[in-house]
Amino acid sequence: MLLRQERIALFLLCIVALGLVIATAILAGVDNATLATEYRADSRDGIFVHLSGVTAEVRTTQAGGHIIATVNGTKVFIPSDTARDVALNPGDQVSLYGIVQTYRGEREIVVNSHTDITVLGTSGSVENGREQR
Template identity: 35%
Template sequence: MLGTNHSVMIERQERTALLILLVILISCGIFAWVGEGVGKGPFARNYTSQSQEGELVSFQGIVQTVTHTATGENLILDLGGVTIFIPSPAAGMAEISQGDIIRVYGTVQIWKGKREILVKDPGDLTVLVGPQGKNLRS
């Protein structure tokens, strides 16, 4: 049938389904935006020696030692007996010195039988007080 005009009509159920899908997409976008603004803080638990492997934790302390791994690309920090491991992508952005007071967010992992906090994102490490006691947060 050439030349016949078929108009496309969207049924009521289809319109409802499209509206629901649109509301869900907008809601997901809003939650993602709000989640980025809030950060990991509200979701992280304070780190203890009892924190479970894979748990999102936060920890604040004074950097006792800064060690570069054999390749020099990863960092290992000792914060008074709590080990922080920062892999190369995040470590390259970090400027940390002995004596700095830092706060980190990361996941607990066991490496060679020892518990440590893995920090994957440079934004999950904040130097609160840097060299000579200079407060870097203000």
């Protein structure tokens, strides 16, 4: 038989576990569009944003295999582990989600998952440039 304090602790533990299960189920149904704000030039670092437009430039870095793209004049950084699963070319119409950051004094959006970038329309393949990063 459990002591009174043990029963209370077990009850509270069950309530917390149930709360976590419910929160997980609710958050699983929330998509990026609900969480993100539209990117603006004055969006602060650390904000989760949405940006859509046409890629004007796409480069793969020599060191690391990251992708650096320009979408509607905004620099977009895609780390190598995400870049492996992304096929992006200049002229592509894209919709993406990422975190705003400042890198070497320049604003950029960092896309951390291949599921956070969608190519809505393609323009055809163009040879990518190289940039050291």
